[in-house]
Amino acid sequence: MTTLSKDAPPLDDLAAQLPPGVLLREADAVEKYRRDWTRSEAAGMPVAVVRAETAEHVQTAVRWAAAHAVPIVPRGAGSGLSGGSCSVDGCLVVSTERMRTIEIDVPTRTAVVLPGALNVEVKRAAAEHGLWYPPDPSSFEICSIGGNVATNAGGLCCVKYGVTTDYVLGLDVVLADGSLVRLGGPRIKDVAGLSLLKLFVGSEGTLGIVTRAVLRLVPAQPPVATLVATFATVEAAAASVVAIGASTRASMMELMDQASVNAVEDHLPMGLDRSAGALLIAQSDSPGAARTAEIELMQRECEAHGATECFVTDDPQEGEMFAAARRAAFPAIERRGALMLEDVGVPVPLLPELLTGIAAIAERLDVEIPTVAHAGDGNTHPIIVYPRGDEAARERAAAAFAEVMHLAIGLGGTITGEHGIGRLKRDALPLQLGDDVMALTHRIKAALDPQGILNPGAGF
Amino acid sequence: MTTLSKDAPPLDDLAAQLPPGVLLREADAVEKYRRDWTRSEAAGMPVAVVRAETAEHVQTAVRWAAAHAVPIVPRGAGSGLSGGSCSVDGCLVVSTERMRTIEIDVPTRTAVVLPGALNVEVKRAAAEHGLWYPPDPSSFEICSIGGNVATNAGGLCCVKYGVTTDYVLGLDVVLADGSLVRLGGPRIKDVAGLSLLKLFVGSEGTLGIVTRAVLRLVPAQPPVATLVATFATVEAAAASVVAIGASTRASMMELMDQASVNAVEDHLPMGLDRSAGALLIAQSDSPGAARTAEIELMQRECEAHGATECFVTDDPQEGEMFAAARRAAFPAIERRGALMLEDVGVPVPLLPELLTGIAAIAERLDVEIPTVAHAGDGNTHPIIVYPRGDEAARERAAAAFAEVMHLAIGLGGTITGEHGIGRLKRDALPLQLGDDVMALTHRIKAALDPQGILNPGAGF
Structure with a gap:
């Protein structure tokens, strides 16, 4: 959908609109923003990185990118596991890592959080007031709320307490034209208008960039x-x-x-x-x-x-x-080699079949697939391990990666329960959703981002 | 958005595509489908009613309506409180009241439900297996699951257990062109692709017609x-x-x-x-x-x-x-006169201010406004009562209806917590959402229903 500008975009124009230090252009500095946790070798090279300090900086970056048809890759803490914030060539990375303010409002039991705040920081801030922000991805100590919203992140306690979308009451979102909309707010129930809020949660930066979230808090968890x-x-x-x-x-x-x-x-x-x-x-x-x-x-x-x-x-x-x-x-399994990390889910009663099928794939393709699971939700993380630098093993691992997704789809499951499609699972998505749902998805994308500049190649 | 066909649409063509008894054309029969619980005097006259027995009947009706630019008003049990299923002149009512099958799948703890099934019927079917479908609108004995999904209905237990959207795992939806998409399924966690499922929940029949829902069940509620x-x-x-x-x-x-x-x-x-x-x-x-x-x-x-x-x-x-x-x-207050029913919500700590403000409006405009509230969610139902047939009182009631919504918006609240915008609250919606969010809403509507035939005049 994106037509990349063939000319070098006028970065000086962008630099002039931002305070010193917000725009990174030096190759060494930019390099650090190329990849997320997947460390994908397919990641392209950004032209620059905007380390936004305010929503206005994000808007400035998006307006500039829209004017010059430059693709944008939004980025939180870079802890994504599906390549959703791996760069594409010529893109502008918009990082929210510096936007970290957290305000706890005790009477409404909400946290008003900028997207770069880490999940653990929100939990800690809430705990100071006897409150609790439940969503707890395993990476909660290093992942950002912006990324959690972008992927609709899950975690360990969601078997009882639900996932990120269940705790998002409000979002500020910068749209593809650089305008900012405010959706929802500190209201527990609100059905006025379409559920746009819920549409942006889990959209992996393809429809807008979240610059502020109002999160629901609950009383502290009892001892376990x-x-x-x-x-x-x-x-x-x-x-x-x-x-x-x-x-x-x-x-x-x-x-x-x-x-x-x-x-x-x-x-x-x-x-x-x-x-x-x-x-x-x-x-x-x-x-x-x-x-x-x-x-x-x-x-x-x-x-x-x-x-x-x-x-x-x-x-x-x-x-x-x-x-x-x-x-x-x-991290323990990563010490054993290079990884390809799955996030497949099935209806809970089919867990045994999924796990048996994964073992069979591992044996047939001669790869190791240790597996952990949020078993109560039917959401599993088979982790395909292969020796670094062994190209034949890498190819077998890639084959296993696809086969595990196909196995899950065949069992009426999903190729991603909580990590997102990112850039690694796009090939398998149409098989899960079907052409009709893919077409519906693209109609919404075209309506909200007609130039296709927001995180092209990610999400769907 | 809709251009109504000026010619009488060819109902014989539609009748020929449906089994006997599915299409109602007689004025007396059609009359019963003109209004929902609001009994709005503004309701128009449908050209006919399709009492669909299958998803295919819904598809047939929508394809016919799309071909002839006939507006469609989807309808569940007709218990809506915002006029969302009140008719417009020349529309085809598509009623799902006859689609009532409920299948409980114990191992996955889901209910696969056709949209005409009543909320209470789902609860009962789940209870036979020691399971529970929590959402419980006050009207649970007479409202349908299709309507619950269309409005993202709440209820009394949602202060702890959440609202309808939290229990919808899957939907079949007939789109504006008559095609049917299947979204989600019996999987607790699934973030593959955009959250289209969540977009359809609460869309008040403006984006599609739900023909099947997969609902999450939980273990039976402990005694209270x-x-x-x-x-x-x-x-x-x-x-x-x-x-x-x-x-x-x-x-x-x-x-x-x-x-x-x-x-x-x-x-x-x-x-x-x-x-x-x-x-x-x-x-x-x-x-x-x-x-x-x-x-x-x-x-x-x-x-x-x-x-x-x-x-x-x-x-x-x-x-x-x-x-x-x-x-x-x-029902008790309805015996006292004609009603205008509010559904305003505010951040919970502002409940006292909202209630004080409502009392002041009642006094100033000389109307009765008894109020009940899902107080734990900040969601209130001020019920404006006036003597039937008293036009001056009706005008004061209408003024109070608008003022209560403006009061809620001024307190950072919402004009509807669980009933939907329907046709009664559209005037106030832009004041709550702002022109930018309204524009975003219309872009999504145009992408999914370019002819604007699905429930025109409702929802936004």
Whole structure:
């Protein structure tokens, strides 16, 4: 859709409209903004980076880009896992990393947050007032709210508390023409007009750039109790998840397979059972005695489905150690080689079939695919590992990456539960959505960004 | 946007494409489909009604209407409170009242529901399997899921459990050209592509007609405990709501002012305190002993904010009597005269100001405005009552209707929290959203319905 300008765009004009230090043009400085966590080799070279300090800087950048048909790649903390903020050649990167103000409004129980603020910073600011911002991607210590909104990020507690979109009450968005619209506000219920707010959440920077978010906060989470159950197979663990979900709303329900347990133990030894086929880490945050009752119920279901060992703790810090072990899976596995990270989801009862199918793909294509999962949501992260620099292995990994997505689609699932399509999963998207939904998507894109300058090549 | 065809559309052509009994053309029969619960006198006269039995019937109707530039007014159970399914002259009403199948899928904890199924029917079908569909508009016994999706309906429990959009996992939608797209599915987390699903929820039939919904179910609600607190003033009751919300997630937090208490007592005597300035009806559904602790905490906050009496019950049926009294407010007040029903919301801490402002408008314009509220969400229903047939009073009521909306907007609120804009609130919408958001809305409408045949005059 984008017609790239063939001439070098007039960066001096842009520089003149911004305060010193906002526009980066030096190759060394720009290089640092080329890639997100995927470290994609396909990333192009930006012409410059705008490190916006205000919404006005974003507007200035977008107006300039629109005038000169320069593609824009919006960027938060650069922790994306699907290549959504990897650059394209000749683009202007618009980074919101410097826009980090957080204001907690206790009476309305909202946080008014600029997009560069980290998720953990919002959580901490809320906690100072006895409040809680639930969404908790595993990367919560390094990912930004802007990126969370762009991908509709999930996390561990969303099995009970929902995902980012459930907490976004308002957004300021800079549109493709540089105008700024304010959607929603600190109102819990509001159905006036189309649900534009919800359309922008998860749009991966393709419809606008978020410059401010009003986030819903809730009272602090009660203390959690934790169950760690050991199984001989991932299938038995997954069956337990289905059974537990029928009667109980766990506040966490995570699964680690044997390979991911061993990778974490290598990296961060904490005595996890290396011989287990799978671990289930479940939590309850129900108040008072109900917490114990729920954990006991979960334990009974696990034992009924073949758990070989169950460990229970009421100590929140001990429970957090296990959650941290689960979150450590990405960095731990990354030490084993280059990664291709999946984010496939299926209807929860099909988890066993998905996990069995993934194992079969790994064996057939001779790649390692350790898998962790937000099992209670049916959302899994198979992590395809291959030796760095081994081109044949890389090709097998790429084949496995596609096959795992096709497997999920075949099971009525999705190729991305929480990371977004980015630039890595676009090929598989039409297979999931169908040509009609793709066409509908493109009609909306054309209506909002007729030049196609916003994050071209990402999202769909 | 719509150019109405000046010639009579060829209804025989449409009749020939549908089974007998699906197309209604007789004036008497059509008359019954002219209006929703608003009974608007401004409603136009349809040319015919399609009582679709299948998605294919809806597609046939839309294709025919598109070919002949006939406006379509989609209709569920006709219980809308904003005129969204009131007819326009020359329209084709597409009713989904006959599409009522409900299938509960226990393993995925979803309900696959055709749009004419009533909310209460979904709840009952889920309950047979120990599951729960939370959204509970006061009209849950007579409103349809299609209408709930079209308005993103709320209800009493959404203060803890969220609104319709939070439970919609998938939709089949017939678009303005008669094509059918399937969005989402029985997957808890799915961020593949734009959030089109969320865009259709709350679009009031202006972007497409829902022909099937996949709804998320959760484990059955635990038993509730109920607190009924009496206050001298609505302001004191509202202040209690704000204080309680800072620490507790009530599963219901409803407010009734003196006039609505008295209207309900006249209609359905149950011993409510007629002298009270306001009643607060709060519930907790926390499990076990935590329920009692939460109710006690709420009681302490109410007493600290001036409650003159507190009644507590652990008996769910007794609690439901109070909830039913609250839900009876509309029909009870309707017996007092003609109504204009508001649905304004504000940030929760501004509830006292909103309620004080409404009382001032009532006094100045010499109209009665009994008010009930989903107070925990800041969503209120001021109900403007005037004597039927009194034109001067009707004009004062209309002035009050506009002033209450302007008051809410001035407090940073919304003109509709859960009923939708329909045809009654369109004048005030630009004041709330601003011209830029209205323009964005119209761009999306034009992209999806270029002829403007879907529910023209409704929604925005």
